[in-house]
Amino acid sequence: MSENTTTPQEEIVLEARGITKQFPGVLASDNVNFDLRKGEIHALLGENGAGKSTLMNLIYGLHLPDKGEIIVNGKVATIHSPNDSIALGIGMVHQHFMLIPVFTVAENVMLGDETVKNGSLDRNAVTARINEISKQYGLDVDPNALVGPLPVGIQQRVEIVKTLYRHAKIVILDEPTAVLTPQEAEDLFRIMRDLTARGVSIIFITHKLKEVLAVADRITVMRAGRVINTVKPSETDSAQLANMMVGRQVILTVDKKDHQAAEEILKVEGLTVRDQRDLETVHNVSFSVRGGEVLGIAGVQGNGQTELSEALTGLRSPTGGKVTIDGNDLTGKPPRKITEAGLAHIPEDRQRHGLVLSYSIIDNMALCDYYHPPFSQRGVIQPKALDENARKLIDAYDVRTPSPFVSAGKLSGGNQQKVIVARELSRPVKLVIANQPTRGLDVGSIEYIHSEIIKMRDRGVAVLLISAELDEIMALSDRIAVMYRGQIVAVVDVKDTTREQLGLWMAGAHAETA
């Protein structure tokens, strides 16, 4: 570790020494050392499953370490529950917000630390306190608003206010930018700097290299439950950090040739879809995808992408408009009809819609065409054909499994996704719809799935890529459509746009400026 001499300004507020935590089957935290100085932003970088969240849950008291100690403000602390960590001035903003949608901002903020007057909640006092915090730290929130309808950026502010309300001096932010637009992320970084300027220390957990380099004072990289190194942003670069994260050289850019767009394969005209609450979440959307190109749909999560892909793949009936694949009208047709017309679908939620978790890999590999010969003869499944098919695909798509009989639920996320990709892309398809194909995967699997998608495109297949990761959209797409509040607000060629421009559209800027 590159340690400088500790000046008074660099007093250490939190230190983890030799933290070890064993979960059934995984050593989630292996003799981890970590320290946080007063007023710094210390980034904790690593892939999913590297042990970042485990370490933070140990510090926050959601789990107990098997070995090691946590020192807060120079004293060994025993943290058995969030109550203990809150009392020590530690606050945490979780990746999935810990907010109650049907409560107001004030109710959410005070929960667990309520101000009571004559036996009933003193809402006025809480409101006053929130306004004071808002003013002091530039965190604009309305204490009386219901949390549910607030944009995620604001909800995140509520989470930060929640920690400050409890007088937190150490704030842990767990993957805070995952749900934000680039502009909202910029805003968050500003808030983070404001907080540190007022003496708050921040632990910033992320797997995004760019953000770390932009905002952190120090960076600790974790891999497989261990701390690999702690560095300063000025002394490192993306490639080196990625190398530390993954443990080998990683190609960060996707290598692709110019595209040769052919005929229109997918054509969507005036598509309108309602969600299960009967709210219209996709309004009058039209676009088309040609063979040999990737159309990326960018947008912050929850702007109608889920319903759009459900409508296109037959999982949900559209309420209006028309969908054609290679000239066949498939509007509102069942998934089997659409699949038979040449669709490969990599669904958003791989565990619910992509796989039957309790089935073996063999059965999962045949989910799309088990009823055809050679998999079925006269209505009877042919186990031998299924078996051969699975073994062939496991080899071809590099699925890491001890045997094809293992149930899909036992595989890692990356290997689960490879099973889906193998099943979908090995068929003779004309169109691929990939929704969040790399969400939650490690860098190695991301690399692999990206290359498979590009392979399909180069083979002349039309690809519709829906992703909330702007980097992924920029890397893979030939054209980009931006979705905002259920509408396509812009369609551009990837060469004619920038991250910033896309970010503005994703935040709805187009609607006002166009």
Add this chain to the structure above:
Amino acid sequence: MDWKRFSFIGLIIVVLFGVVVMVGQVKQPPLLIITSMLATTIAVATPLTLGALSGVFCERAGVVNIGIEGMMLTAAFFGWLGGIYMFHLFGLPAGVSIAFGVFFAILTGGLMALLHAVLSITFKVDQIIGGTVINILAVGLTGFLNRQLFFGKGSVFGGTVPGSPGVLPTIHVPITELFNSVCGASANCLQNVQAINRVFDQKPIAISAILLVFISHYVLFNTRWGLRTRAVGEHPKAADTVGINVVKMRYANVIIGGMFAGLAGAYFTIESVPSFEPLLTNGRGFISLAAMIFGNWTPIGAWAAALVFGASQALLINMQIFRDVIPPQWSFLQESYIVGLTPYILTMFILTGIIGKTTPPAADGVPYEK
């Protein structure tokens, strides 16, 4: 609770009352019919109100409780039994024995709820199955003990059912008497005032049920306890991360809910009639659940819905009173089994969601895993 729901409730009550007034006006003045109907409605809605409150506390904390029926039945039995024991075996005065009976009923409800809590919170048994267990256990236990204690040879009471210490007395609330002086010498006016006063003459459990509705509403929406209860029912993880003990909150609320169901049970055997018979709750625990759902998991809403069911039972009772004056074209109203169906038909109708959908707490029925 939205205006649509409340006006629907008002409409049904007006219709049910209207039928009785139309039929009965040849025998009694409308005011008298309406006030006595209202008094009956409030009285018979008591166990439904308390049952619905029981559900509100459990489900607001995230535990589905379909065992209200069983909790009520068991409490009705043990409350009644407790009263008899105190009266006959310990020789306590009737009033004291009755009070003990109510206490035993509440205790029994709480203990049954504790069982439900252990099953559904600690052992994370499917909560519908846990509730069904409670219901089956209640039927079996009360039926068996009823036979063994009272009808078996060599049983405690030697094969005869001893007289119970009686029922809770009516409390006279002198609200309308304040207006007596307004009437002066007018006999007619005095008669009307007395008629209206019937509505306020209720028994202790009925009165406490109404008070508990408003107390519960206040507690749930304006106190720390209520905020935390709703939090563990909506998003237990969020509550956990701010240091709230989810398991403890759920246990406490389920037990409180059980005590409400226990008080509802006491209504049957200690306030309404001083006897027990197997299966006497007759589905009212489930109607309570319907009231809770229709009331959108709020105490006041649930109470209003319970009053609808109360009114439909008041209809049944009054149709028997006015049996001989029912006009021939309304003759189906003479059939008590047709009129008796009203609450059940209303339950089905209301649960179809025709009057708008209600939203249960988000984590209702979901065991909390750290």
